[in-house]
Amino acid sequence: MPAxxxxxRHALKRLGLAVLTCVAMFGSTVQAAPQDGGILNLIAQxxxxxxxxxxxxxxxxxxxxxxxxxxxxxxxxxxxPQPVLAKSWSVSPDGLTYTFDLQPGVTWHDGKPFTEQDVxxxxxxxxxxxxxxxxxxxxQFVAAIDSSKPLQVSFHLKKPFAPLLSSLGSGLRPVxxxxxxxxxxxxANPYNLKPVGTGPFVFQEWKRGAYIKLAKNPHYWKQGLPxxxxxxxxxxxxxxxxxxxxxxxxxxxxxxxxxxxxxxxRLGALPDVVASEQGYELYAGLAFLQINTRKPPLxxxxxxxxILTALNRQFIVDNIFFGAGRVSQxxxxxxxxxxxxxxxxxxxxxxxxxxxxxESGVDVGAVRIRLLNGEKGGAWERLAEYTKQALQPLGFxxxxxxxxxxxxxxRVSDWDFDLTYNFIFQIGDPYLTNAYLYRSDYxxxxxxxxxxxxxxxxxxxxxxxxxxxxxxxxxxQKLYSELENLLNQDLPIAPIFEMxxxxxxxxxxxxxxxxxxSLNEDYExxxxxxxxx
Amino acid sequence: xxxxxxxxxxxxxxxxxxxxxxxxxxxxxxxxxxxPALLMAGEAGVDDPVFIANLRQQMGLDQxxxxxxxxxxxxxxxxxxxxxxxxxxxxxxxxxxxxxxxLSLMGSAFVLSSLLGVTLGVIAARARQRRHxxxxxxxxxxxxxxxxxxxxxxxxxILLFSVHLDWLPAFGMESVARDLHGAAWLGDRLKHLLLPxxxxxxLFLALYIHLTRAATLEALQQEYVHTAxxxxxxxxxxxxxxxxxxxxxxxxxxxxxxxxxxxxxxxxVEVVYSWPGIGRLMYDALxxxxxxxxxxxxxxxxxxxxxxNLLTDLLCRWLDPRIGAGGQGT
Numbered sequence: 128m129p130a131x132x133x134x135x136r137h138a139l140k141r142l143g144l145a146v147l148t149c150v151a152m153f154g155s156t157v158q159a160a161p162q163d164g165g166i167l168n169l170i171a172q173x174x175x176x177x178x179x180x181x182x183x184x185x186x187x188x189x190x191x192x193x194x195x196x197x198x199x200x201x202x203x204x205x206x207x208p209q210p211v212l213a214k215s216w217s218v219s220p221d222g223l224t225y226t227f228d229l230q231p232g233v234t235w236h237d238g239k240p241f242t243e244q245d246v247x248x249x250x251x252x253x254x255x256x257x258x259x260x261x262x263x264x265x266x267q268f269v270a271a272i273d274s275s276k277p278l279q280v281s282f283h284l285k286k287p288f289a290p291l292l293s294s295l296g297s298g299l300r301p302v303x304x305x306x307x308x309x310x311x312x313x314x315a316n317p318y319n320l321k322p323v324g325t326g327p328f329v330f331q332e333w334k335r336g337a338y339i340k341l342a343k344n345p346h347y348w349k350q351g352l353p354x355x356x357x358x359x360x361x362x363x364x365x366x367x368x369x370x371x372x373x374x375x376x377x378x379x380x381x382x383x384x385x386x387x388x389x390x391x392x393r394l395g396a397l398p399d400v401v402a403s404e405q406g407y408e409l410y411a412g413l414a415f416l417q418i419n420t421r422k423p424p425l426x427x428x429x430x431x432x433x434i435l436t437a438l439n440r441q442f443i444v445d446n447i448f449f450g451a452g453r454v455s456q457x458x459x460x461x462x463x464x465x466x467x468x469x470x471x472x473x474x475x476x477x478x479x480x481x482x483x484x485x486e487s488g489v490d491v492g493a494v495r496i497r498l499l500n501g502e503k504g505g506a507w508e509r510l511a512e513y514t515k516q517a518l519q520p521l522g523f524x525x526x527x528x529x530x531x532x533x534x535x536x537x538r539v540s541d542w543d544f545d546l547t548y549n550f551i552f553q554i555g556d557p558y559l560t561n562a563y564l565y566r567s568d569y570x571x572x573x574x575x576x577x578x579x580x581x582x583x584x585x586x587x588x589x590x591x592x593x594x595x596x597x598x599x600x601x602x603x604q605k606l607y608s609e610l611e612n613l614l615n616q617d618l619p620i621a622p623i624f625e626m627x628x629x630x631x632x633x634x635x636x637x638x639x640x641x642x643x644x645s646l647n648e649d650y651e652x653x654x655x656x657x658x659x660x
Numbered sequence: 661x662x663x664x665x666x667x668x669x670x671x672x673x674x675x676x677x678x679x680x681x682x683x684x685x686x687x688x689x690x691x692x693x694x695x696p697a698l699l700m701a702g703e704a705g706v707d708d709p710v711f712i713a714n715l716r717q718q719m720g721l722d723q724x725x726x727x728x729x730x731x732x733x734x735x736x737x738x739x740x741x742x743x744x745x746x747x748x749x750x751x752x753x754x755x756x757x758x759x760x761x762x763l764s765l766m767g768s769a770f771v772l773s774s775l776l777g778v779t780l781g782v783i784a785a786r787a788r789q790r791r792h793x794x795x796x797x798x799x800x801x802x803x804x805x806x807x808x809x810x811x812x813x814x815x816x817x818i819l820l821f822s823v824h825l826d827w828l829p830a831f832g833m834e835s836v837a838r839d840l841h842g843a844a845w846l847g848d849r850l851k852h853l854l855l856p857x858x859x860x861x862x863l864f865l866a867l868y869i870h871l872t873r874a875a876t877l878e879a880l881q882q883e884y885v886h887t888a889x890x891x892x893x894x895x896x897x898x899x900x901x902x903x904x905x906x907x908x909x910x911x912x913x914x915x916x917x918x919x920x921x922x923x924x925x926x927x928x929v930e931v932v933y934s935w936p937g938i939g940r941l942m943y944d945a946l947x948x949x950x951x952x953x954x955x956x957x958x959x960x961x962x963x964x965x966x967x968x969n970l971l972t973d974l975l976c977r978w979l980d981p982r983i984g985a986g987g988q989g990t
Binding site: 166168173174176177182183184185257258259260314315319320334335336337338340357359361362363364365367368371372374375377502530531532533534536537538540563569571572573574575576577 | 692693694695698699700701702703704705706707708709711712746747748749754757758761815818819822823826829830831832833834836837931932933934936937940941943944946947948949
């Protein structure tokens with residue numbers, strides 16, 4: 128009996144190599160089919176005050192209710208609008224009419240059909256009442272919102288309003304169910320705590336202080352979606368406990384801010400963890416030093432320029448925020464098309480800062496400067512201490528005043544500070560967010576996110592008004608450039624760094640960061656590798 | 661009859677005490693800067709002055725302070741603790757939702773620390789009498805536990821038992837996504853309770869050990885113990901029938917005082933373990949200047965502390981009938 132023929136050893140090697148090559152070539156591109164089932168565990172911190180982000184724009188509220196309620200459209204990571212409840216849209220040649228065709232066959236979670244009446248109610252009644260900023264913008268630019276046929280809605284503008292799509296797709300304007308809100312006190316409506324939407328997940332339970340449970344919407348209007356059986360948001364108030372919960376895979380996702388910056392590097396290096404900065408393209412964070420320009424010596428622009436020049440912002444990014452950002456390039460975030468790349472920069476230069484102080488002719492040490500430090504976390508406390516030390520060589524006498532969040536909120540709103548750190552999310556067009564920090568009609572004592580610096584420059588006001596009346600294009604870009612240069616010179620707000628948002632998640636989670644609206648999207652296509660029961 | 665009068669007097673004093681706590685807390689929390697209406701508007705992303713003024717009016721914050729106080733006391737007299745505008749629900753329902761979590765944590769920590777503490781204290785005292793090394797181990801161990809900050813100990817326990825060993829859950833009081841019933845449900849709750857309970861118990865455990873050890877050593881020197889021994893009573897009977905009954909008096913007094921401290925200790929433990937109790941509710945309410953919830957929490961805790969102290973008094977009288985009978989109690 129002949130001995131069995133064994134393939135020669137070199138042939139086996141070749142075969143092995145070929146298999147490995149195939150795996151290397153195709154393995155990374157061929158993705159396994161999404162699996163259905165499993166619960167995704169997330170952290171909602173701080174605990175949201177409401178679950179209706181049309182009423183409360185709190186970051187946690189958006190995170191939770193973004194899975195339940197949906198808007199007309201969203202933005203992909205290239206900032207291109209993508210359909211959600213609007214199937215498609217068109218803009219008239221004069222830019223004055225936006226027509227949205229709505230998705231057919233959509234129902235609310237209570238079984239009622241979603242129609243154009245819901246959209247009309249949302250934008251004609253709901254938002255003008257609950258959001259005065261939105262209401263005043265709409266009053267200024269929108270002539271009428273109407274519907275000429277079922278499942279179609281048209282926005283008729285008085286004059287071109289370039290940020291309209293940004294405004295509708297920001298993730299902050301979900302369509303609300305008319306049949307549950309009409310005729311009620313919109314802010315006290317019980318459905319703000321148990322939202323009814325059109326999204327892939329249905330509100331199930333909120334146990335305050337512990338968790339919020341969402342279940343799969345079995346009647347979701349997109350066939351075969353969502354993949355997950357549910358989403359649970361855990362309320363975990365302590366940062367170290369949040370890190371431990373993520374490390375144990377009790378929660379699968381850690382948002383920027385959930386853990387201390389010093390912990391992110393360690394957690395991101397864990398073997399089954401992915402760290403990504405994608406998904407925040409529409410929410411471009413800008414951290415800045417807010418300067419109260421009402422009193423000497425901070426009423427002098429040269430002094431303000433000296434302050435920014437004396438701050439080593441690269442040091443701040445690298446050593447205080449552990450690399451979670453990049454040095455700011457100007458008043459508008461540099462990743463957005465509204466920023467002027469030619470803008471003069473305030474590079475760190477102590478000599479130049481001293482020269483600017485000398486040029487101003489002001490004795491900056493004559494009065495004590497109060498740097499009001501809010502309760503934003505360890506990194507911000509270190510930043511306040513660093514600022515105090517960095518400004519000492521210029522002759523400033525800086526006193527760091529630490530307060531809890533509520534005190535900080537009130538004191539900044541009351542203009543009771545000299546310097547304080549704050550940040551905003553620039554949602555696309557600066558007119559929708561940054562403008563409130565600079566426009567003189569927003570010198571208000573009602574919010575830290577108004578013009579609390581007291582900046583009042585008629586030329587800047589004129590440019591803001593002009594820019595919003597101008598359609599997208601080179602002329603608008605030129606106006607924005609002119610405006611940014613002016614703000615960069617006056618510096619009522621010293622931009623420090625553009626915040627990066629590292630999201631950490633376990634490798635078993637897929638399709639997590641698909642749009643530019645951070646983690647607030649609806650998660651219809653998110654799935655888990657090994658769904659847990 | 662005398663006993664009833666005495667109880668009535670004590671109840672009256674306790675009522676006055678709670679009233680004083682209410683008035684003082686009301687005034688103190690309003691001394692802190694921070695406007696609830698402004699904060700709520702900020703969370704909602706609203707900076708409309710009219711909206712904020714309306715909110716202030718709705719909350720009664722536009723009234724003079726004295727009027728606000730009188731209004732609140734009137735509400736409390738009608739068992740109405742007010743409304744939390746931030747949470748959009750009544751303060752009663754918020755407290756009722758959180759109370760079981762706090763009571764289970766405080767109750768289990770109280771039982772564990774007192775039983776274990778007394779037992780270890782007695783063992784240490786007996787060991788001390790025999791000059792056994794066990795006394796040193798227990799006493800020094802207790803000192804170590806006492807010296808460790810609660811929140812740090814809690815973090816260490818999480819790292820060891822949850823992250824590294826993966827034996828126990830790291831947060832919460834139940835496995836949310838699992839539908840458990842019966843024994844499985846109870847087991848799950850107990851697993852979640854163990855680490856928070858241990859963290860909260862350790863501080864008090866040390867105090868119980870030291871207190872019991874000292875009181876037992878002192879009692880062991882008393883003449884009635886020598887007499888009992890001379891009469892030929894067995895050591896166990898002497899210990900449990902004579903020594904412990906007398907040694908427990910200071911321990912019981914301390915147990916009454918412990919409740920107030922437990923409430924404050926529970927706050928830290930609740931934060932670290934995400935335990936949804938009253939402490940965390942109050943912590944959040946303070947950050948949000950939710951006056952109604954804060955006052956409700958103060959009222960509840962003061963009622964618990966005063967009630968427990970009253971109970972301690974009664975227990976001490978039962979343990980030592982000389983107290984309150986005109987005799988010289990210990």
